Amino acid sequence: MSFLKINNLSVDYKMRRETVYAAKNINIEVSKGEILGLVGESGSGKSTVGNAIINLIDEPGKVSNGSIHLGEVNIHKDPENIVKYRGKKIGLIFQDPQTSLNPIFTIGEQLIETIQTHLNLSTIEAKNKAINLLKEVGIKDAEIRFDNYPHQFSGGMRQRVVISLALCCEPELLIADEPTTALDVSIQSQILDLIKRLTKERNLAVILITHDMGVIAETTDRVAVMKNGNLVEIGPTKEILTKPKEIYTKSLVSSVPPTNKKIERFKIIEKENKSQSESNIKILNRWTKKEIVNQDLVQVKNLSKTFDDNFFTENTKNSVMAVDDVSFDIKEGQSFGLVGESGSGKSTIAKMIVNLFRPSSGDIYFDNVCITKIKNNKEMLKFRKQIQMIFQDPYSSLNGRLKVKDIVAEPIKLHNPSITSKDIDSYIYDLLESVELTQQSAERYPHEFSGGQRQRISIARALATQPRLLVCDEPTSALDVSIQAQILNLLKDLQEQLNLTILFISHDLPVVRQMCDKIAVLKNGQLCEVTNTEDLFIKPSHEYTKELLRLMPKIESIYS
């Protein structure tokens, strides 16, 4: 007997130019004691469905059709009434634990307030209940922590508090909207275990909204796949992931990087760009290709970086050690992976290699020249040309006021001042076509492109100086999984054709496994181990690496 029934739900956003149908005739049922995964890429309408259940759709959107039954009650019949269900019968967990708790109240005050709003309890009773809840979600010393403020909890602990807030009025339905996306892998698995445990113990109906197929595979009983507001497929998780019926689901499953093996290329079933041209890297004609010499292109020696968090005092007491005595070498033509959780110092190392930061101590050698000691700007420019970087956020990495043409032309003009304007245009077209964009893109502004296309523009800009080393700082973590597969394929092709050396930084182990020959694992600014990729995944030697590998969500877990 299903507990939550969504019938023909449609949500429209009336925009200035057109009406956006964020959800179209969605039919979903969830039973008690069951976790339903709602999966889809950004803009697929998965969060819209979650918000529509509790009637939290932002203006100008509105529920245009359909009904939602909770048990026997149609909760959308009387929109004023929904407040009674929100929090009481339906618990909510949001993505960011930083913003879903009020920073100026202790968590105890927030719990008691929520409990007393919905249940008729005295303050003492409410307090006891709150402490029991905190214990239930796994917070140690709940009596003491009760009086702490949200900032005194770590990200994972805060998400536990959010879960206890969602549970405090004995809800029967729990909606978790990307509950672990903002968290590190090790904490993610704890939170997911907690949700699984609570579902069984309290006999909850749970809707878990996520974009991560690994999370879906490990946590959910059934899964609903959404695309552009449509429900593509719904069914038991195992069936959907192993024998998908629809083309879209197939392409989604095939673009997830496998955790247990290395594959040559990702199979692309649906392409973002229509042109089905087989990787023609036009830029090759212009590229002064360097033969790969068997030598270390980059040598990092005892690199350290501290950040002083206090502006006025110069004592080292308050300083944060972001990178602590790290050494590794990258061979020419190699893909080198740098893996770690947030705060492990991996981006700081990248920024020191591209010379955005100066190291506090230690040296970086590029092609046997120490680049950290160069003072002269002209001298520096020679190395700038050879080391380029691709950034994580495709939205802030392109200047929105410039046309794509001008963005790509900037490095070309700077490093070849004598180039004619006609030659620049053909150079730009070659670059754009090498990253599988059309020539027409040159005349447009960045905001007209999707995240994946922007990342391609970013790559074209980086290639414009003909670098030997490409530093990729989480190049795909802001992208949907199918786009990620395309970008990773592109990077692989480029590396092969252009003899690039790549430093690939990521927190995503499966992705690193597909991309890299050698991997360095970082924790709190220190190097844990550096080994060949296959060795790392088959027989990790460091405790921390073992832990990371054990905890990463594996899509393959569904097969066993």
Next chain:
Amino acid sequence: MDNKKLSWFGRVKDSDIYYSFIKSPTAIVSAVLLIIIFFCSFFVEFVVPYNPFDPSSLSLMDAFTPPSWTEDGLAKFILGTDGQGRDMLSTILYGSRISLIVGFSAIIFSLLLGVSLGLTAGYFGGKYEMIIMRLTDVQLTVPSILMALLVDGIARGIISREMHDEMAIYVLIFAIGISEWPQFARVSRAATLVEKNKDYVSASTIIGVSNILIMFKHILPNIMRPVLVIGTIGLALAILAESTLSFLGVGVPPTTPSLGTLIRLGNDFLFSGEWWITFFPAIFLVILAFSINLLGDWMRDTLNPKLN
């Protein structure tokens, strides 16, 4: 993406700014008022039949004629005349031209000064930033009208008496401009601090683009929105500051009166019943400043990315 081949006008019509403009009656009304005022002020020779500063056209017989709709009014002087027989409407429009020129020039001057200091301070940081920002702090503790009075007073001391009337307008522009720049410096510094941490600036640095180019080609266009918004509101303030200074008698000389000078001159007749000589310039000033402020408010709401 279907609208890539549009003329310039087509792009304007397609933009969100135009759309929000059409949807906002206050913005339309204030924009229309401002266009009328700007047009009449800058082409005043062709709009009004009299030149109030041509002594041959003046007649003392016409002095103190009340507005045309009152009992003693004359149809040819719609808003009446002042003590020298000058037509009030013409005088106001001539005066508003002076006020607008001073206001615009002063605000452009302080915008250039403030933005270049704020942009460089935000970009380079360190001691340079600290000096610039403390300087704005110090200046913000002094009311801007006092600052302008001070500059004006010093200028009077330096410039000889004969030169003074000629130079008065430049001194006024400088005085108002120098008193408004901290606003621009603060806003552009704050916006620069946000922009310079974005990846596109890092990307340019890695490519090897020079600091000057990064600041003016990449960051400057991205911080112009908030700067233009406070620039618009600052324009109203500058016009009011000019009027205040002229009213106090330290602004433009009475031979080329601005709106403030007109209000001061008319002020003497207020209690003898010739109310129109001071009332009309004053109401004109209020409409002007109010329209600019309304338009500025609309701009702030429209261009604020947080509200969209």
